[in-house]
Amino acid sequence: MTGELPPELSPDLIRGLTQPRVSRRSALKFGGLSALGLALSACSIAGTKGKGGNLGGRAWRDEIDKFWSEQKKKGHFDFENWPLYMDQGAKASDHPSLNLFTKQTGITVTYREDISDNSGYYGKIAPQLSAGQSIGADIIVITNGFELENLFERDWLIPLDQSRMTNFYKYSSELVRDPSYDRGNVYTMAWQSGITGIGYNPKLIGHEITGWKDLLDPKLSGKIGMFNNSEDLAAAAMCALGIDPERSTPSDWTKAADWLKKQRPLVRKYYDQSYADALAKGDLWATMAWSGDIFLKQADNPDLKFVIPEEGGVIWTDNMCIPVHAQHPLDAMIYMDYVYQPKIAEMLAAYINYITPVPAVQPLFAKEAKDATSKADKDTYATLASSPLIFPKPADFARLHRYRVLPSKERKAWNALFEPIYQS
Amino acid sequence: MSALRIRRRLAPYALVLPGWLWLVIFFVVPTVSMLSVSTMTGNDLDGFKQTFHFSTYSDAWTQYHVQILRSLRYGLAATVICLVIAYPVAYWIAFRGGRYKSSLLFLLLLPFFVSFVIRTQSWQFMLSDHGMVIGLLRDLHLAGDHTQILQTSTAVVGGLVYNFLPFTVLPIYVALERVDPALLEAGSDLYANKATAFRKVVLPLSLPGVFAAVLLTFVPVASDYVNAQILGGSQTTMIGTVIQTEYFTNLNYPLAASLSFILMGVLLIGIFLYARLLGTDDVLEMAAR
Numbered sequence: 171m172t173g174e175l176p177p178e179l180s181p182d183l184i185r186g187l188t189q190p191r192v193s194r195r196s197a198l199k200f201g202g203l204s205a206l207g208l209a210l211s212a213c214s215i216a217g218t219k220g221k222g223g224n225l226g227g228r229a230w231r232d233e234i235d236k237f238w239s240e241q242k243k244k245g246h247f248d249f250e251n252w253p254l255y256m257d258q259g260a261k262a263s264d265h266p267s268l269n270l271f272t273k274q275t276g277i278t279v280t281y282r283e284d285i286s287d288n289s290g291y292y293g294k295i296a297p298q299l300s301a302g303q304s305i306g307a308d309i310i311v312i313t314n315g316f317e318l319e320n321l322f323e324r325d326w327l328i329p330l331d332q333s334r335m336t337n338f339y340k341y342s343s344e345l346v347r348d349p350s351y352d353r354g355n356v357y358t359m360a361w362q363s364g365i366t367g368i369g370y371n372p373k374l375i376g377h378e379i380t381g382w383k384d385l386l387d388p389k390l391s392g393k394i395g396m397f398n399n400s401e402d403l404a405a406a407a408m409c410a411l412g413i414d415p416e417r418s419t420p421s422d423w424t425k426a427a428d429w430l431k432k433q434r435p436l437v438r439k440y441y442d443q444s445y446a447d448a449l450a451k452g453d454l455w456a457t458m459a460w461s462g463d464i465f466l467k468q469a470d471n472p473d474l475k476f477v478i479p480e481e482g483g484v485i486w487t488d489n490m491c492i493p494v495h496a497q498h499p500l501d502a503m504i505y506m507d508y509v510y511q512p513k514i515a516e517m518l519a520a521y522i523n524y525i526t527p528v529p530a531v532q533p534l535f536a537k538e539a540k541d542a543t544s545k546a547d548k549d550t551y552a553t554l555a556s557s558p559l560i561f562p563k564p565a566d567f568a569r570l571h572r573y574r575v576l577p578s579k580e581r582k583a584w585n586a587l588f589e590p591i592y593q594s
Numbered sequence: 595m596s597a598l599r600i601r602r603r604l605a606p607y608a609l610v611l612p613g614w615l616w617l618v619i620f621f622v623v624p625t626v627s628m629l630s631v632s633t634m635t636g637n638d639l640d641g642f643k644q645t646f647h648f649s650t651y652s653d654a655w656t657q658y659h660v661q662i663l664r665s666l667r668y669g670l671a672a673t674v675i676c677l678v679i680a681y682p683v684a685y686w687i688a689f690r691g692g693r694y695k696s697s698l699l700f701l702l703l704l705p706f707f708v709s710f711v712i713r714t715q716s717w718q719f720m721l722s723d724h725g726m727v728i729g730l731l732r733d734l735h736l737a738g739d740h741t742q743i744l745q746t747s748t749a750v751v752g753g754l755v756y757n758f759l760p761f762t763v764l765p766i767y768v769a770l771e772r773v774d775p776a777l778l779e780a781g782s783d784l785y786a787n788k789a790t791a792f793r794k795v796v797l798p799l800s801l802p803g804v805f806a807a808v809l810l811t812f813v814p815v816a817s818d819y820v821n822a823q824i825l826g827g828s829q830t831t832m833i834g835t836v837i838q839t840e841y842f843t844n845l846n847y848p849l850a851a852s853l854s855f856i857l858m859g860v861l862l863i864g865i866f867l868y869a870r871l872l873g874t875d876d877v878l879e880m881a882a883r
Binding site for chain 2: 214215216289290292293294296320323324391392393396434435437438439440448451452453578579582585586589590593594
């Protein structure tokens with residue numbers, strides 16, 4: 171691990187990591203909306219910024235160590251994740267890898283698929299966190315982007331216990347270790363990574379799709395889907411224009427917005443996660459898509475395909491993190507490292523089909539293919555082992571960009587440009 | 595003055611007190627505080643401060659006037675369609691329902707036993723490009739590959755009509771129910787044919803019901819945010835959805851508050867004009883019931 175730790179972490183925070191505290195200040199902020207009620211007397215709404223402290227890096231690392239040394243295993247934790255992001259058994263509510271975890275560690279898991287978009291989920295938890303309340307989850311999964319940045323800025327995540335990340339440091343891929351958005355993995359460990367590209371149905375369109383420019387084809391009018399979050403939407407338009415989103419300037423944003431406005435009359439709808447069903451049903455012929463979803467939906471509709479657009483696509487990482495006031499942080503920590511064992515990562519990757527953070531899964535898939543007794547199993551594992559969507563090749567990485575990271579204060583211009591496009 | 599007399603004099607005020615408290619706590623306080631929020635500036639990290647920044651209103655209007663006007667258009671369309679459907683239904687139940695009246699009303703309310711979102715979702719299922727409606731039209735060669743109902747304004751207005759129809763039927767039914775059949779007999783005794791009797795007797799007597807029905811339908815329909823989200827497409831967003839997103843997703847309270855006030859203002863102006871047109875006596879009469 172690196173010694174680079176954010177300098178501002180107050181003792182109040184450390185104290186408050188598990189103990190909900192209600193100060194006048196947090197009472198003012200309670201629930202966001204009731205804050206509006208109190209605004210009458212206060213004539214302002216308090217911000218959600220952490221108080222910050224004057225502690226040096228060394229001192230607060232001691233605080234973190236102290237915090238973790240005081241934690242006890244409670245035998246349970248709550249996990250909030252996105253839909254279709256966990257292996258499934260015979261029943262949809264049955265998750266073999268979680269069952270195995272419970273068997274081996276004695277820790278039970280309540281698993282909820284409560285997150286369907288980052289901003290909506292953030293909007294839901296922010297008022298609770300700013301009021302100093304527990305959100306009832308010990309692990310949440312957030313994409314590297316504006317919302318994760320918000321959680322960092324507000325000190326709403328518990329710094330991880332680096333001494334309990336043995337599997338992570340042994341098996342994690344370069345992509346997710348020490349990532350640019352969380353140097354030193356202070357707050358996050360990757361769940362899976364994925365690619366934003368184009369999902370399409372060549373049978374309905376009559377030809378293949380190769381890039382974003384195909385999503386300007388008037389023949390596809392009413393059959394094109396785009397995303398309703400400004401990060402993915404803007405990044406796609408910038409890729410289409412040959413701009414690297416991560417290094418884009420405000421004038422690039424305007425160009426991207428113009429591209430999107432030009433495209434708007436052809437767009438059926440700006441979708442959340444529901445685009446995948448619409449594509450499988452045939453309401454959409456070509457749509458912005460997340461790589462793993464298309465792989466999964468091929469079970470319903472084998473015609474579907476996914477392409478990394480020739481102009482470039484976006485690579486992102488969904489991250490496990492522990493929100494402040496979590497009730498079972500140690501149990502959560504144990505699980506977060508547990509999933510980095512290649513055997514467990516394999517169980518997950520075989521079902522989820524996104525980019526696994528554990529490259530050692532690839533030889534495991536190859537071995538399964540070799541040892542498989544039935545032809546169906548052999549084919550499945552061979553496909554998995556060679557899938558560029560689970561194990562992207564260096565040439566693919568060359569075409570993939572990262573999101574633009576903007577601190578919350580600098581997002582006004584960005585939001586004013588892109589929000590009216592998907593809310594039109 | 596004796597204590598008893600003071601108490602007597604205060605009694606009526608004490609009796610209306612709960613009503614006043616209700617209004618103040620749940621209407622006046624939220625409205626005034628929202629008004630105050632709408633002119634604040636800041637962001638959710640540093641907090642919002644009162645700066646009497648009125649240009650949020652003009653910014654809100656420039657950014658989202660399309661959605662506001664669209665909501666009014668959809669609201670108007672849905673209300674008119676609701677009226678056209680609801681009046682005959684209410685008339686039939688009130689005059690022909692006989693002993694089945696209450697069963698018929700129950701049937702009308704039956705869909706409310708299933709969640710509103712689930713009912714709207716099933717419309718999405720039926721209207722999809724390969725769903726039962728377009729599938730049937732395509733089999734009859736009435737629809738091509740690009741025929742689409744879902745994610746159009748037709749689907750949104752349709753969903754609004756479907757979801758709010760009972761709110762239109764009930765007030766009209768109540769008004770028609772009160773019409774004494776003897777009045778109709780009297781009309782025909784005076785040589786009015788059925789159409790004239792309806793026009794001169796039933797229709798005027800039912801107008802207060804129609805007035806209430808229009809209010810009860812138009813206001814929630816114009817500010818609805820569910821139908822447009824589930825059934826709508828890339829260019830059918832209604833202002834309710836925008837306000838919801840600004841409040842709960844973008845945490846931009848001033849913009850959301852000013853949009854709410856613009857919507858409220860526009861609706862109030864509309865209602866005022868409408869009340870002037872139909873006469874305020876009827877409104878008061880309706881309110882008194």
